[in-house]
Amino acid sequence: MTDHTPTPELVTRNPEQIPGYTYGTDKVSPSPLTLLDLDRLKEAVWLTADDEQALRETAEVLADQAEGMVTAYRARLGDQPWRAGYSGHPDGTPNPEYSAASKPRFDRWIIDACTRPLDQHWLDCQREIGLRHSAVKKNKTDNADSLDRVPMRYLLAFTAVVIATARGFLAAKGAPLEQVDRMHSAPNP
């Protein structure tokens, strides 16, 4: 397997050159969800135009921390042998090539999550990311041999870790507490 490790600049400025990154291309199959479904999802979490603006501000604070954030997440994901089989070899031993190849796409997701317009491409890409954790597409992009799916319960549980730990990164550049709260708690009901 080739070492695909890209520079941070590739992640922030030229994501289309990240191997396996397909956002907005015809390599991503359409999500079965429609824009009406997306509107309802926004309403389900009370996401307002103000909140979307807060997300844009978030990108300015997080873009150059994305690499470090994902390194921290990955350290947690690999810290138990039973868990390491999803991102290493099936027996939990490390697979540095797979980690190096898939990580820049996760790094870029931090920036995309804050900056990409919430449209059909967004829906399609979120589905693609989901598929890459499922038996349909996991391991395929990087030709890896890890366990063939991450069970949904771990994906759902890990969202709490992602959200909770984001606060420290949002505060890392000295933004006033009020702005940190706004970025962290958008959407605000």
Ligand code: HEM
């Ligand atoms: C909130 C939960 C999670 C988020 C937001 C997330 C996000 C991502 C993203 C954006 C990628 C890159 C997808 C791509 O474009 O190729 C990725 C890949 C990956 N993630 Fe996650 N992840 C989550 C939970 C987990 C968990 C719990 C595990 C393991 C226990 C995990 C293991 C992996 C692996 C192994 C890959 C590479 C998948 C492949 O073979 O293409 N992720 N993740």
